[in-house]
Amino acid sequence: KDSGTTPGGNAAGAECQKATPPTVQAGSTSSSTTGTKPDAKALKVGLTYDIGGRGDASFNDAAAAGIDRAIAELGVQKSNVKEASAAAGDTEDVKASRLRQLASEGFNPVVAVGFAYADALKVVAAQFPNTRFAIVDAGVDGAKNVTPLVFAEEQGSFLAGVIAAYKSKKCSVGFVGGVNVPLIQKFEAGFYAGAKAAAPNIKIEKKYLTPAGDVSGFNDPTKGKVASDGLIDGGADVLYHAAGASGKGVFNAAKARGALAIGVDSDQYKQTTVAESKDIIISSVLKRVDVAVYDYIAAAAKNDLSTLPKSFDLSVDGVGYATSGGKVDDIKSTVDAYKAAIVSGQIKVSDKPSS
Amino acid sequence: MKLNARAVLLPPLLAIIAALLLCSIALMISGGNPLEAFGAMIAQVGRGTTAVDIVNTGSTYYLAALAVAIGFQMKLFNIGVEGQYKLAAIVAMIAGGAVALPPVLHTLFILVVAALVGAMWAAIPAILKITRGVNEVISTIMLNWIATGIAAYLIQQSVFGELRGNNLGTPVVAESGWVPGISLGGAGTIFGLVVLAVLAGVGYWVLMNRTRFGFELRASGESATAATAGGVNAKKMVLVAMLLSGATAGLVAMPELLGRDYTYTLNFPAAYGFTGIAVALLGRNHPVGIAFGALLWAFLDKSSVALENVGVPKEIVTIMQGSIVLSVVVAYEVVRRITLAAEQRKVGQQLGTTDEVAA
Amino acid sequence: MSAVVDTPQSPDSAAFLAGPGPKRKLPGWSVGLLLVAAAIGALSTASYLTGVPQLTSSGTFQTAVQLAMPILLAGLGGLWAERAGVVNIGLEGMMIMGTWGGAWAGYQWGPWAGLVAAAVFGALGGLLHAIATVTFGVNHIVSGVAINLLGAGVTKYLSTLLFQPVSHNPRESPPVPKFDTFSMQPLGDWLAELENEQRVGISDVAGILKGLVTGVSPLTMLAILLVPITYLVLWRSRFGLRLRSCGENPVAAESLGVNVYLHKYAAVIVSGALAGLGGAALLLNPGQSGYLENQTNGRGYIGLAAMIFGNWRPTGLLGGAALFGYADGLQLRSGGGAVLALLYAAVLALGVVVIWQLWRRRWVATAVTVSGALILYWVYWSFNELPSQITTYLPHLVTLVVLAVSAQRLRPPAANGVEYRRG
Amino acid sequence: MSSSLDAAQHSRPAVRLTGITKRFPGVIANSDVHLTVAHGEVHALCGENGAGKSTLMKILYGMQQPDEGMIEVNGEQVHFRSPSDAIKAGIGMVHQHFMLADNLTVLENVVLGAEALHGIGSKARKRIAELAKQTGLHVSPDLPVEHLGVADRQRVEILKVLYRGARIVILDEPTAVLVPQEVEELFLTLRGMREQGYTFLFISHKLDEVRAIADSLTVIRRGSTVGTADPRTVTSRQLGELMVGSELPSPETRESTVTDRAVLTLSEVRLCAAGGQRPLLDHITLTVHAGEVLGIAGVEGNGQTELVEAVMGIRKIDSGSVTLGGEDITKTPTLARREAGIGYVPEDRHRQGLLLTQTLWANRILGYQTRRPVVRGRWLDIEGARADTRRIVEQFDVRTPGIEVPAAALSGGNQQKLVVGRELSGDPVLLIASHPTRGVDVGAQAVIWEQIRTARANGLAVLLVSADLDELIGLSDSIKVMSRGRLVADADPNVVTPEDLGAAMTGDCEYEAGAIDEGTEQ
Ligand SMILES: Nc1ncnc2c1ncn2[C@@H]1O[C@H](COP(=O)(O)OP(=O)(O)OP(=O)(O)O)[C@@H](O)[C@H]1O
Ligand SMILES: Nc1ncnc2c1ncn2[C@@H]1O[C@H](COP(=O)(O)OP(=O)(O)OP(=O)(O)O)[C@@H](O)[C@H]1O
Ligand SMILES: [Mg+2]
Numbered sequence A: 001k002d003s004g005t006t007p008g009g010n011a012a013g014a015e016c017q018k019a020t021p022p023t024v025q026a027g028s029t030s031s032s033t034t035g036t037k038p039d040a041k042a043l044k045v046g047l048t049y050d051i052g053g054r055g056d057a058s059f060n061d062a063a064a065a066g067i068d069r070a071i072a073e074l075g076v077q078k079s080n081v082k083e084a085s086a087a088a089g090d091t092e093d094v095k096a097s098r099l100r101q102l103a104s105e106g107f108n109p110v111v112a113v114g115f116a117y118a119d120a121l122k123v124v125a126a127q128f129p130n131t132r133f134a135i136v137d138a139g140v141d142g143a144k145n146v147t148p149l150v151f152a153e154e155q156g157s158f159l160a161g162v163i164a165a166y167k168s169k170k171c172s173v174g175f176v177g178g179v180n181v182p183l184i185q186k187f188e189a190g191f192y193a194g195a196k197a198a199a200p201n202i203k204i205e206k207k208y209l210t211p212a213g214d215v216s217g218f219n220d221p222t223k224g225k226v227a228s229d230g231l232i233d234g235g236a237d238v239l240y241h242a243a244g245a246s247g248k249g250v251f252n253a254a255k256a257r258g259a260l261a262i263g264v265d266s267d268q269y270k271q272t273t274v275a276e277s278k279d280i281i282i283s284s285v286l287k288r289v290d291v292a293v294y295d296y297i298a299a300a301a302k303n304d305l306s307t308l309p310k311s312f313d314l315s316v317d318g319v320g321y322a323t324s325g326g327k328v329d330d331i332k333s334t335v336d337a338y339k340a341a342i343v344s345g346q347i348k349v350s351d352k353p354s355s
Numbered sequence B: 001m002k003l004n005a006r007a008v009l010l011p012p013l014l015a016i017i018a019a020l021l022l023c024s025i026a027l028m029i030s031g032g033n034p035l036e037a038f039g040a041m042i043a044q045v046g047r048g049t050t051a052v053d054i055v056n057t058g059s060t061y062y063l064a065a066l067a068v069a070i071g072f073q074m075k076l077f078n079i080g081v082e083g084q085y086k087l088a089a090i091v092a093m094i095a096g097g098a099v100a101l102p103p104v105l106h107t108l109f110i111l112v113v114a115a116l117v118g119a120m121w122a123a124i125p126a127i128l129k130i131t132r133g134v135n136e137v138i139s140t141i142m143l144n145w146i147a148t149g150i151a152a153y154l155i156q157q158s159v160f161g162e163l164r165g166n167n168l169g170t171p172v173v174a175e176s177g178w179v180p181g182i183s184l185g186g187a188g189t190i191f192g193l194v195v196l197a198v199l200a201g202v203g204y205w206v207l208m209n210r211t212r213f214g215f216e217l218r219a220s221g222e223s224a225t226a227a228t229a230g231g232v233n234a235k236k237m238v239l240v241a242m243l244l245s246g247a248t249a250g251l252v253a254m255p256e257l258l259g260r261d262y263t264y265t266l267n268f269p270a271a272y273g274f275t276g277i278a279v280a281l282l283g284r285n286h287p288v289g290i291a292f293g294a295l296l297w298a299f300l301d302k303s304s305v306a307l308e309n310v311g312v313p314k315e316i317v318t319i320m321q322g323s324i325v326l327s328v329v330v331a332y333e334v335v336r337r338i339t340l341a342a343e344q345r346k347v348g349q350q351l352g353t354t355d356e357v358a359a
Numbered sequence C: 001m002s003a004v005v006d007t008p009q010s011p012d013s014a015a016f017l018a019g020p021g022p023k024r025k026l027p028g029w030s031v032g033l034l035l036v037a038a039a040i041g042a043l044s045t046a047s048y049l050t051g052v053p054q055l056t057s058s059g060t061f062q063t064a065v066q067l068a069m070p071i072l073l074a075g076l077g078g079l080w081a082e083r084a085g086v087v088n089i090g091l092e093g094m095m096i097m098g099t100w101g102g103a104w105a106g107y108q109w110g111p112w113a114g115l116v117a118a119a120v121f122g123a124l125g126g127l128l129h130a131i132a133t134v135t136f137g138v139n140h141i142v143s144g145v146a147i148n149l150l151g152a153g154v155t156k157y158l159s160t161l162l163f164q165p166v167s168h169n170p171r172e173s174p175p176v177p178k179f180d181t182f183s184m185q186p187l188g189d190w191l192a193e194l195e196n197e198q199r200v201g202i203s204d205v206a207g208i209l210k211g212l213v214t215g216v217s218p219l220t221m222l223a224i225l226l227v228p229i230t231y232l233v234l235w236r237s238r239f240g241l242r243l244r245s246c247g248e249n250p251v252a253a254e255s256l257g258v259n260v261y262l263h264k265y266a267a268v269i270v271s272g273a274l275a276g277l278g279g280a281a282l283l284l285n286p287g288q289s290g291y292l293e294n295q296t297n298g299r300g301y302i303g304l305a306a307m308i309f310g311n312w313r314p315t316g317l318l319g320g321a322a323l324f325g326y327a328d329g330l331q332l333r334s335g336g337g338a339v340l341a342l343l344y345a346a347v348l349a350l351g352v353v354v355i356w357q358l359w360r361r362r363w364v365a366t367a368v369t370v371s372g373a374l375i376l377y378w379v380y381w382s383f384n385e386l387p388s389q390i391t392t393y394l395p396h397l398v399t400l401v402v403l404a405v406s407a408q409r410l411r412p413p414a415a416n417g418v419e420y421r422r423g
Numbered sequence D: 001m002s003s004s005l006d007a008a009q010h011s012r013p014a015v016r017l018t019g020i021t022k023r024f025p026g027v028i029a030n031s032d033v034h035l036t037v038a039h040g041e042v043h044a045l046c047g048e049n050g051a052g053k054s055t056l057m058k059i060l061y062g063m064q065q066p067d068e069g070m071i072e073v074n075g076e077q078v079h080f081r082s083p084s085d086a087i088k089a090g091i092g093m094v095h096q097h098f099m100l101a102d103n104l105t106v107l108e109n110v111v112l113g114a115e116a117l118h119g120i121g122s123k124a125r126k127r128i129a130e131l132a133k134q135t136g137l138h139v140s141p142d143l144p145v146e147h148l149g150v151a152d153r154q155r156v157e158i159l160k161v162l163y164r165g166a167r168i169v170i171l172d173e174p175t176a177v178l179v180p181q182e183v184e185e186l187f188l189t190l191r192g193m194r195e196q197g198y199t200f201l202f203i204s205h206k207l208d209e210v211r212a213i214a215d216s217l218t219v220i221r222r223g224s225t226v227g228t229a230d231p232r233t234v235t236s237r238q239l240g241e242l243m244v245g246s247e248l249p250s251p252e253t254r255e256s257t258v259t260d261r262a263v264l265t266l267s268e269v270r271l272c273a274a275g276g277q278r279p280l281l282d283h284i285t286l287t288v289h290a291g292e293v294l295g296i297a298g299v300e301g302n303g304q305t306e307l308v309e310a311v312m313g314i315r316k317i318d319s320g321s322v323t324l325g326g327e328d329i330t331k332t333p334t335l336a337r338r339e340a341g342i343g344y345v346p347e348d349r350h351r352q353g354l355l356l357t358q359t360l361w362a363n364r365i366l367g368y369q370t371r372r373p374v375v376r377g378r379w380l381d382i383e384g385a386r387a388d389t390r391r392i393v394e395q396f397d398v399r400t401p402g403i404e405v406p407a408a409a410l411s412g413g414n415q416q417k418l419v420v421g422r423e424l425s426g427d428p429v430l431l432i433a434s435h436p437t438r439g440v441d442v443g444a445q446a447v448i449w450e451q452i453r454t455a456r457a458n459g460l461a462v463l464l465v466s467a468d469l470d471e472l473i474g475l476s477d478s479i480k481v482m483s484r485g486r487l488v489a490d491a492d493p494n495v496v497t498p499e500d501l502g503a504a505m506t507g508d509c510e511y512e513a514g515a516i517d518e519g520t521e522q
């Protein structure tokens, strides 16, 4: 019988030579929600989730947290909130119907979670010019009443790269992407840039589970595990994933082989479905959909959408990293230094992978 | 034999009732109210664009199911409709986006490209079957995945794709390639190419029932040996059937692509091919039956919004679809047996065998 | 005697065949072993020549085993059903049922309970298929499609009902306890040493063997054991004979007093149970996660394909599943470079085939093979890395190519998919 | 089983059927049938096609349940719910059509369902070896049945029955596919077994066979028993009249209509098994003239099937040439050959002749899908097809409720009449007829023979392959004997006897004596 974990990898490496961290003084980050809280009692909010809906412990749940906070803090009436969610294989018209349903019932604003709604929203927004719409992760060209809620994933991922570089004992890290689409490439690009910035000699391997158009890559932990095994065998000892539910496989592989992992979207250290891998989740890149949704509702209540940032980035805490578990406390100051450098503009993070 | 209204209409009716019963049970277990749920499903048809959406999606399913049915007619199991329509859609949109042609010509060009690509992709399993005897089920399953890979390759930014927001898509087709729809105002717009689906259905019926080709196709499906002895070239039939099936599959995505999206993006829905299999079977390979099947399927699909609206888990739709497929075929069988028994009794009486028959 | 007829082409032409049967061929298993040996030879040579150790590394093979198991089990499920004459395209749905049941019971009572529940839930799907196809004479494909839909719908529904309260996610189960793994020690360590010495050939074989003997879970052992068990039951037992006769000629079977309905029921239920176990192989092995919606991801269909690939025989199916698992594992772990190395191995293998064909004086076939090999070599030579979009589907491509290249002597059960009515 | 039979039981009949009625949709197969079979006799059952013989036997064997009536075996009333009940009662059945799983071995086919007796291993093998000697089966029990010829298959069928220890054996047309010598061997076996106390129910359309083997005889007409006869005294003619209520036909050809115009010429045709070097056909040279019937005699599996399929273009020949009316058609596809005027009555109507689930008129189109009156150009002419089908039904006396029924609903003989009728439509110049009256009753036989003769008189050339030597001798203008893929002898139908022909077919003639293996044909 096998017991315990086997030491990961066979390529013997050593810790990286680190670059000097930038020295911008960490200024306080600003959130657009500071200031007086508007009263949103009268607001009827419609929200439609992406596949999975409320309870996916990830992306959709983050949006749900945003609306919950709006209910708690802005006085939005629970009875004035209506939620819907997408199903796998929904056709465009079903998505449109869902949005139309909310808009025609008088919900205003209506928030669509996920770029899958972009095309449907384009149609529906034109039909309801007086309804305010927002869409997470996408923009809709030419529609004045649609507010894009987009994130600087690459900035958060940059910090993951820094963390990985510092935590790697063999100077080799890996990235697992669920599906090879532009959105996930942003995570990869940031991670790559961050790791290289922290340790210029670092070895970074990446693996996408499926190509664009085959969404099973977000949903196949077995593949996630196999790909991670491959990365670990190739020497990587810190893995960062942006692979949705396949991330479970990444954590499992890391745990079994004594590697470390960085989660994504929400604070995965606290997530029950991956609780068994808790001890190797050193951090997670946060994509604060909750912040975006909350901020958007607040702005809508104030009737002033212009205060919303163009992109929810590090400077507005739209993205960030989690410290639960205390595994990165020792390098927190370094990471924060990089963060400050990005916020100040000293470091520019590209959202396109170099290769 | 005789076209018996009872034998044709009773089974689907029974099936729908059976499926409703099954789903009611499931609903009640989870504490829902079946009546409310079914009421909501019916009511949605009159609301918004749902009715039009049903017709639009139905036309897509219809084409997919026809593609499957063509194969079925000769016992060829084309699981590959999935890959064929996907590849055809992306290539046709790339080609359509790359050329400038006058209006009608542009559309025709795109349709022809789509049909050709579908046919070519279907030709692979056909040729493998003819020359190497490769079972088409396995080859089309594999080709579906490979088609996904090729589509992913083509849609890359470095190849033919364009990045729009976080989404990748093919270049948008110029307006000359679009197919105008029939606008019903607030009720939505019916895709112009719904006509294509109708034409395909009529063509399918004529081809299968009135032409020599259709006869040969069905003959090969029924008995390859008898067809061969009758001078039908079985290998040629495999190839032609697959090509036709593939060409039809290639058109599957066209109504919505040329009627609404004008570009193929990562959001383009998958699984039309698999739906096509279910619908073809539901419609028993008959063009009218398939039409009903396609509309029913689309109706159930659209119900998810309405069901969610009344707080019913929309998974019930999938359960309903599965149970309808199963109940329809079971109902046909049951009705067939009842009819048979009745006929037997009748014969007994007619031919005057002494006593009446114990049923 | 041989002056007359040796291998009769049509049944009739053998009317005056007497004495010795058709020319004695090598038994199936030895052909299989030869093929495996040849494949390993080609792989280790290629691994040496291209400097890509992943081709034969223990990790790759361990992964291959892992990825092959669900497919193998689903395929075995298909085998049982189709040997009894029932086409089972509903494997996917039964597999999904298995994952759900396995997670549900496993979560509460541990992996063994999960295993049993997976089998039971799969068997329920099988039972439904049997009722539809055997009792009601429904077209097997229709029923299979319906079961795939029902499997997906019912599990989603049940998850919302039962998993969401615990996992706070309607699409996932809470974590499920896993099996422990076992390794053959000290053999595993010794093989590991050998592998690390990087000696040509020996290290490759050591790597392969190590991959096969280390980190094996009871579920994997069970799956592999089920191959000979299936063979023994179906080909060496009275029950199996009756079952197969139902797939070959049910009327004849019935006329000899075989209860065709009963055997078909049994076969399809076992088929479902095996597919359910295939589902369990996605969640109860170490390092796997619990139930996840859509996690089977078409593996049921691949299992079906592997079964056809294996000519409706357990060993052939094992080969098909292994090939698929290997190719998938290779591309997932090691990406494009390893795939190119695999191409190189294929070129080597084709070289052997060419020699054999030349020896058999099959000129046309030789020409075809040579040009195939040249094309592959050209690809190998001119690309540094293949597009990842394509390599992701390497297993599918390999399956297709192997099928197309290998001569097709597929022999499905004669009455497969044919509706049977008593009397 | 036999030990349980005491003397008292012997006094009762082995089988008694009373008032059996069985209805199928559209037809009553059996109506108040009575049948009594004594112990230790061979009881023949006669009747035209579709008279209900097979149905009755299937009821006795538990394969079908009677709607009414009573079955007694050895004096006890029984209810058979399935064949296994019948087997337990000591009944065995050799079916009209083979009930064998081609893919399974001889051993597997035999032990199937009776594994409890001797298992499926070496004990079973030993038992089979013993019984095989009795039936004259000389093949390895591990050979898949698909490699067996028809005669051996028939033996395997009998072996199956014996293996189960059946004392009452139903033989439904066991001789239809056998040549006279084989029939004689079979009868030898049967007589031997009769001595041992076996009881047989024997069905055949060949009346002299019935007279040769049967001890008593029951005639069925249109589903009802019409009487019994003593086979030793009854004449074939009387029997035939009992069966159909009309006179018996004979296949005698009256005057020669042979012309010197060659219609079909084969020269040096050679055809090899797929992938093999061994020829299935070799040095085949023959000519069929207009107005001539050329008969091919041969034990099944000696290349007749291949010959016919080569002429039809279903199989590609490796060398040699085929000419039709002076045109070389060696490379012409099947359809074009049919269009050039070849009609084809295949040996297996279910496999090659008919689309069983399709209507009669759809079946009329098969093979003629490029010609009037069933098509117009690329379009089907359904009315034309219907009309012409009605003509065939009438002209060939096809007994059917209508032309909209599926072909499967017709009895075998009527299906055959439909096929022959179709193939004689459209004025063929050449008819390839393989076993045109196999399994067809005497009445239908007469119809088919008459039609062939009429067509011949109008200049039709016929290539006739038949295992029925009387038919072959009666219809043919000349006969060639085929063996191992070659034409080995010619025979003159005016002088040759079936026995001579049988001897030539089984290789007792001088030809290539060295190549003929003693053990080959037993
Ligand atoms: N399963 C069935 N379903 C419907 N009709 C049937 C079935 N079996 C037999 N029949 C019909 O019952 C009648 C009697 O058939 P049966 O096979 O008993 O005739 P038979 O005397 O054996 O004829 P033959 O000499 O051709 O073998 C025929 O009309 C046949 O079409
Ligand atoms: N399900 C069915 N429906 C309609 N007719 C049937 C059915 N099954 C069998 N038959 C017909 O009933 C007859 C009896 O079947 P059986 O297997 O005994 O053949 P048969 O008539 O004896 O054959 P043949 O006369 O050709 O030797 C056949 O002619 C067959 O076509
Ligand atoms: Mg009959």
Ligand SMILES: [Mg+2]
Pocket (backbone or CB within 6 Å): D053, D054, D055, D096, D172
């Ligand atoms: Mg009969």
